[in-house]
Amino acid sequence: MLSALDLARRIEAGTLSPAGVIDLCVKAIDAREAEIGAFAALDLDRARRVAASPALGSAPLRGLPVGVKDIFETADFPTEFGSKIYAGNRPRADSVLVSMVERAGGIVLGKTVTTEFASLQPAGTRNPRNPAHSPGGSSSGSAAAIAAGMLPIALGSQTGGSVIRPAAYCGVAGFKPSYKLLPTLGMKGFSWYLDTAGAFAASVADVAYAAAAITGRNLRVDQGTPAPPRIALARTHIWGDASEAMQAAVETSAQKARAAGARVNEVVLPPIFEDAFRAHAIIQDYEAYRALAFEYDHHREKIGPILRQQLDQAAALTADAYDAARRTTKRARQALADLMTDTDVLLTPSAPGAAPAGLASTGASIFNRLWTLLGTPCVNVPGLADKAGLPLGVQIVGRFGRDRLALEAALFVERAIAG
């Protein structure tokens, strides 16, 4: 994989040029893209032109290629949202996050494959760790492009588990920040209360570096040794839905973190979190029926069967049910704050197990929905694998607004696993 930090340091030191970084990406793309299918659009000529421009200056992402999930509008690339309805669509402007990437000196290399409107309807991307398996979704192309070494940084989005799950399946670092830390203006919406922009990179320090550069915030974790975090292992009420290998991965991570000096205890989540888990689907589907109203009302026949059925059923959800789900969310947020007064982060699975075989499903977001709903920062920590060599990701969940602390804890766990 291409480490964003390593490339940035080499550019800074003058031992590698932005054009040279693009060459590294191109080499991997030539070798793997035909099989993996991570890109929805690619423009290497444009990237080389931008890389040669003096306007890049000394911005922190200077010269680093970035892949943009094709759910973000871009003026210089087609933007199809994974949908036939938007074939050839070319917006007039870049989405806000893309502009922020370019302000930071990043070079958009291409658009990465999204499932249809970032839903559960799979696209054709394959998992670079084993092409017979799904890369997860909905940020399928972003996670796969990082795993295949085709990009150092990629943008994604999560409404259920669309950043953390594909990161886990592909064995890369994924960061879903606190709700709206990364702006979603110009991103196709599915559920405005849940849609959260995120990022992928090779390791935790790389994704933190990217997030820091894009936001101009103090999120880097590569400039010192992280303090041992106070971790609570949270099995959640769906622990039984995690594979044995995933359960073992989480427990191994906890043991290694403790051995490395972290305080690790266990926490049992009170019943309000089960209510909140169920509230997620109500909020998501109620809003999706409205967010995709134009497409559903005018182009229903061009919507894939999984998403179409989801929207068909969503039509029956009432405002009362939605409001009740919002109130449950509010209570659960308070309950989480109360629960974590003495805890830095939770440790929990990133997904039910390793990437599913075949491309018919992108897997389940059951270990992600609750945290998306609660708006907390989440990091997929890569480094473990099952017996077949498929990655198993563990998830660090922080407190709302404490993104840096979540990234530091994730780095600590990543090092403990590796060490």
Place this chain on the structure above:
Amino acid sequence: MLSALDLARRIEAGTLSPAGVIDLCVKAIDAREAEIGAFAALDLDRARRVAASPALGSAPLRGLPVGVKDIFETADFPTEFGSKIYAGNRPRADSVLVSMVERAGGIVLGKTVTTEFASLQPAGTRNPRNPAHSPGGSSSGSAAAIAAGMLPIALGSQTGGSVIRPAAYCGVAGFKPSYKLLPTLGMKGFSWYLDTAGAFAASVADVAYAAAAITGRNLRVDQGTPAPPRIALARTHIWGDASEAMQAAVETSAQKARAAGARVNEVVLPPIFEDAFRAHAIIQDYEAYRALAFEYDHHREKIGPILRQQLDQAAALTADAYDAARRTTKRARQALADLMTDTDVLLTPSAPGAAPAGLASTGASIFNRLWTLLGTPCVNVPGLADKAGLPLGVQIVGRFGRDRLALEAALFVERAIAG
């Protein structure tokens, strides 16, 4: 003016057809639009086609013409956001709120004039109450079209005071619901933490009817007599910036509401609300510098001088200042909830006074910013005027999520003023 409720009842009774309603709008447009300039785009042929379609069914807005502020994307009309940068822009899809209007049976008659990106940069619309005066902004065309009787319903948006202020200046009802009650997907963003979609109509009952129909929520207030509300007159720390006529209008409204049976007391807002007032500008400008990054970075010379200068200065705002402003907001929200435990609504000015003379300024949003920041429902109650006959609007501010209660209280005050 055209009452949405009255038209809906006549359509329901079969005494007026949807085509007949369009004729009423056309008559007013023919008489006034050349002078007022409320529309950015108009398509009467399309409206007549839709009005003749049996697909309108028995939806609650069936056959009611709606104006859409040109800050909302529309597939069937140009969408220029009041900016030269977007000349001739034609999005692929309708924004979510427009789709919801059409699902409710509403007929989009045209796009109404917005100031540039809904900022303070004025557009050319005139005030129908006195064309030598500003209609206010940024939802200039929507408020003016209602006041001139050219439309029964219009959509707007508010980031500072862009719904309540033009409603007050034009003497119509304006409703800024609780934050995100009306979805903003597909609306050009200025500040994602503040941008709030809203609506205009002739009277409080009309705008409540429109909001109920669009959202499918129980927001109608025309089906019974509103209970006398518990009102707190809130002069706020900028009371001295309100004109004598406006101060008298608010006090008159309080007296008449009390005489009609409302409980009216006074409340002094604690200092946290002054801090929150100042936090609004920091959040708005920090986000605007990012929300309009594409336009600022690629087309700066096409941005008007007022907005350009605002963005130039916004570049210096730090993430720390922004985060502090967000924390202040959170504290102020809690303080407002504590303050209103025994109060249904606040009564306060909708604007510093009547509409300013000339078109060089759309007026000040100082009496609106705080409530936009706090996400509370706000209603402009029309009915009073200054000695020159220019409207003076008073504002009802409710608790977050209690939109129906705010509308009922606004109806009560509207009737008390009229009675």
